[in-house]
Amino acid sequence: MIEFLPPRRDAFGTSDAADFEGIDDGDAGWDDDEPPRSRWLTAVAVCGVTALLAGGVLAAAPWSADEQAAPPTTDRPTPTTATSVPIGPADPSIGPSIADGPLPDWLxxxxxxxxxxxxxxxxxAYASSYEGIRWEGDVVDLWAEPGAERTTGRWxxxxxxxxxxxxxxxxxxxTPVAAGDADALVWSDVDGVVNLLVDPGTRSRFRLTAHGIELGDLLTWAATVRFGTGAFEYGDLVGADGLLGGMSPAGTSRTAWSGSFVDGQLLASTQYIRPRTNEFVDISFSTSDPVDRRIVDLIGSxxxxxxxxxxxxxARLDQLERLGIVPQVRSHLxxxxxxxxxxxxxxxxxVTLQGPVEAPVLxxxxxxxxxxAPRQWEALVRTTANGVGIPAREFDQPTVIAQGPEMWEAVVDGDRLSIYGPSYDATVELAPESGPQLRVLRSLGHAFVIAxxxxxxxxxxxxxxxxxSPAAAPVRLEQIGDRPVYATVVAIDPDESFTVRWLDAADAPVEGPAS
Incomplete structure (x- = not known):
């Protein structure tokens, strides 16, 4: 399974520590004398990365030997009817034109x-094809009763x-739990589907996602399941009838990008940016695989x-259906x-239009x-290589509301709060109800309280x-922009309980949740 990770906060050039993971501003071999790129160009690059993530490209390991992955296919899809759309010329100020030369390797x-x-x-903002490449990702096994769907039946x-x-x-x-001798976390999605993340320590971590199955059964199964050489081993969990808990094997996938809405093989991707809001949309063109589709829809959205x-x-749905298109609107989990x-x-x-925008916009x-049309697409890809030349517009800087000595920080950008650390991150919606509230984000090795x-x-x-733990000092809640909202984040020991006391600005106790 490929995890789809939110973009790093500093991917837009806001960090003076590193522009991207592992690439410092002053690294040798980078021409620091060149004029700085606008944040719009950086945003375009990030959108290109989003295209790769949408197909599971960056997180996947192509042709991995220890997972026994298959080599890439070279099948070309049958072209469909093309409709031509005019485009403007590439911006000549970005770099030398390659309109008549070979494309760079990444396009x-x-x-x-x-x-x-x-x-x-x-x-x-960006266009590229992914012809002849089929990236293989992590293994996902699906077990299900006949007719089971996301919130019905057992799977x-x-x-x-x-x-x-x-x-x-x-x-x-x-909630931390134990699955045999393995550490695990259990949580439920908004629709009641249960997730169990298991860390066996010396062996590969894995996750169980299920509906209609008791937690006790999941913990028992998690203690028995092993990930071997490119495949899961279930031992005596699978009976002589080939069933696991009464469920039949419903398929195995290595290309079900559960962090995306795209199943099968990504063929081409296009990105567009809305300049007035900095929102972006990816249009993915892909093949479809019934097993991949079922897995993507069950565990990702x-x-x-x-x-x-x-x-x-x-009305838009009706209009699309009159055009012969029967769309499905989906929301990421x-x-x-x-x-x-x-x-x-x-x-x-x-065809999949996706992005951090509202469904009506899509x-x-x-x-x-x-x-x-083929010639138009060639021109768009070369425009991507030469530089799109979108007019520069400053990005609103996120607000850092908390930091820790272990290289983590919490930032608020619009209505989203993100926590970034060396080996963990998360983004949640910051739309608090009236009054003081607490929420806990945790992994198997870290935990944070959001107040x-x-x-x-x-x-x-x-x-x-x-x-x-030593007596802690008060931590101030920071105001979020000019909104009547205040927030902070505190790192805690994930293996211990905690209590919270609330104070006003003058250090006097006030009412608020304790845990």
């Missing part, structure tokens, strides 16, 4: 993707986390009921605010999405205490 134009036609709110997905290395995601409202959409969005509109074509390919854009409050409540400081 390809073999399979035309989708573009937005007659759409003025979003600006083209179990067993996902290897080998490619995650030492990365440990922070999870909201998770939920379908949005059309009846819950506003009238304008339902653990990337706050990330949505998708996806539809299948008669030739077996899939539906508006879907009406304008058409397949690019929020709203005006006119007077709690402006917290004191976090844990057994066996």
């Amino acid at each position: 390809d134009d073999g399979v035309a993707g989708y573009v937005l036609q007659d759409e003025d709110d979003f600006t083209f 179990l997905a067993v996902s290897s986390l080998r490619s995650s290395g030492e990365y440990h995601p922070l999870v909201a409202d998770a 939920t379908r949005v009921d059309p009846d819950t959409l506003d009238r304008a969005s339902r 653990w990337l706050s605010g990330w949505n998708a509109v996806r539809w299948d074509s008669v030739d077996g390919t899939t 539906l508006d854009l879907a009406v304008h999405a058409v397949r690019a 929020t409050n709203t005006w006119p409540e007077t709690g402006r400081q917290i004191v976090v205490s844990q057994p066996g």
Whole structure:
């Protein structure tokens, strides 16, 4: 399973420690005399990275020997009818033109993707094909009863986390448990699906995601499951009838990008940026695989009921259906605010518009999405190589509300709060209800308390205490911009309980949750 990670806060150039993981500003071999790039160009680069993540490219290990992955395929999809959309010339100030020369290794134009036609709110930022490359990721086994869906019936997905290395995601409202001799975290998604992350210590971590199965059974199974050479071993959990707990094997995938909405093989990707808001959208063109699709939809996202959409969005759905497109609106389960509109074509390919934007915006854009003509696509990819030349616009800087000696920090950007550390991170929505509140994010080795409050409540400081730890000093809640919202983050020992005392600005005790 490929985890889809939120972009690093400093990927937009806001950090003076490192522009990207492992690349410091003063590294030898980088031409520091060149003029600095605008943040818009950096944003475009980040959008290109998003395209790779959407297909599981960066997190996957292509052709990994110890996972017995298959080599890349070279099948070319059957072209569909193309619709031409005019584009402007590349910005000559960005670099030397390669319009008539070979493309750089990181770009390809073999399979035309989708573009937005007659759409003025979003600006083209990036395009590339991924022809002939099929990245293999972590193994995901699916067990299910006939007809089981996300919130009906009994099903179990067993996902290897080998490619995650030492990365440990922070999870909201998770509970530490033991699965035999292994440490584990258990939590529930908003729709009741249960997740169990298991760390056997000397062996690869894995995750169980399930519906309709008792936690006791999951813990028993987790203590028995082993990840061997590229495959899971279930021992005597699987009976002579080939069933696991009454469930049949429903398929195994190495390309089900559970952190994305894209299943199968990514063929081409296009990104657009909305300059006035800095929002971006990725249009992925891919093949579809029924096993991958089922796994992606079971463990990565939920379908949005059309009846819950506003009238304008339902009208867009009707308009798309009149065009012969039957889209599905989906919402990501653990990337706050990330949505998708996806539809299948008669030739077996899939189009997916996705990004950190509202579903109605994606539906508006879907009406304008058409397949690019081959020559137009070639020009778009070369525009990407030469530099798109989007007018520079300053990004609003995120607010750092807390930092720790172990190289972690908590930042607020808009309505999202993120915690970044050397081997962990998380992003959650910052939309507190009235009054003081506490929330805990934890991994198997780290834990953080998020404290929020709203005006006119007077709690402006917290004191976090844990057994066996020295007396803690008060920590101030920082105001978020000009909003009547205050927040802070405190690192705690994940293996100990904690209590919280609330103080006002003058150090007087006030009411607030203790844990």
